[in-house]
Amino acid sequence: MTPQPILNLIARHESGGDYDIVFGGVPASARPGRPITTMTLRDVIAWQVAAVRAGSRSSAAGKYQIIRRTLEATYPRAGMVPTDLFDVAGQDRLGVQLLRGRGWDAWCAGALSDVSFADALSREWASLPVQFAQQGGSRWVERGQSYYAGDGLNKALTSPESVLEALKACREPVAVEPPAPEPAAPEPAQGPWAALISAIAKLFGGRNG
Known part of the structure; x- marks a missing residue:
């Protein structure tokens, strides 16, 4: 089993697959000062609190549009700590944990x-x-x-x-492609005399066979 197809569907409709996206209704003055994929979980949660206080109706963040209370409840279950990054790997880890929770x-x-x-x-x-x-x-x-x-x-x-x-x-x-065959080893280069002797040997060998 692989969770990727359902995670892809969720991300397509929640965020367009954008790991750095945040809820569009966040006031301009309260938008993150840097990409959220460079922020720790602690920083993201602090930003979510500030965004809601500034008037945003949602604190949804990232590829899976995780709101603050969900993030706070989910990251410990995913074996993460507040100093872990909310980066690509971290968000995918959280996405899988949300699937498990359901x-x-x-x-x-x-x-x-x-x-x-x-x-x-x-x-x-x-x-x-x-x-x-x-x-x-x-x-x-x-x-x-x-x-x-x-x-x-x-x-x-x-x-x-x-x-x-x-x-x-x-x-x-998941389809696993077979390994590509190794290229055949090239025949060693022959000098003109070696090539002539080889050709004569093949000629007489063919007549005697």
Whole structure:
């Protein structure tokens, strides 16, 4: 099993795959002073607190658009410490941990259905749709809507089927290309006399065979 297909789908709709992106509604005066991939977890959390205090409706940051309270709860479970970087490797590590928090291990073991796991992911990432009609975060939502629809901030950006297809792709074995054959060793160069003797030997050897 590989989580990459579902992580790719999530990132495509949450951030466009941008590790340095932050919520677009952050006031200009409160935007990060440097790329967040160069910041530690502690620095990112401090910035998220400041952004919300400055009036931002969300503290979402990075490829997986992780909000402050989720980041604070997730990084220790991922075996990370406050001084670790919120860089590419760190964000991908957090993304995998978020999958695990919604049932990745149980799903891999066959103890959780595709629909149930996909629906659980819709509670983690607002761009993913619910798989069946249910009570959402603020109102009743239909299949295909965001769990958080109606909050004035979020909506589903893909279909229930696309999430199920990404999970299916997680199960497909990763193709491993066979190693390229080693180039044949070149024949040693021959001088003119050696080439002539070799040709005569082949000629008479062929007649005697």
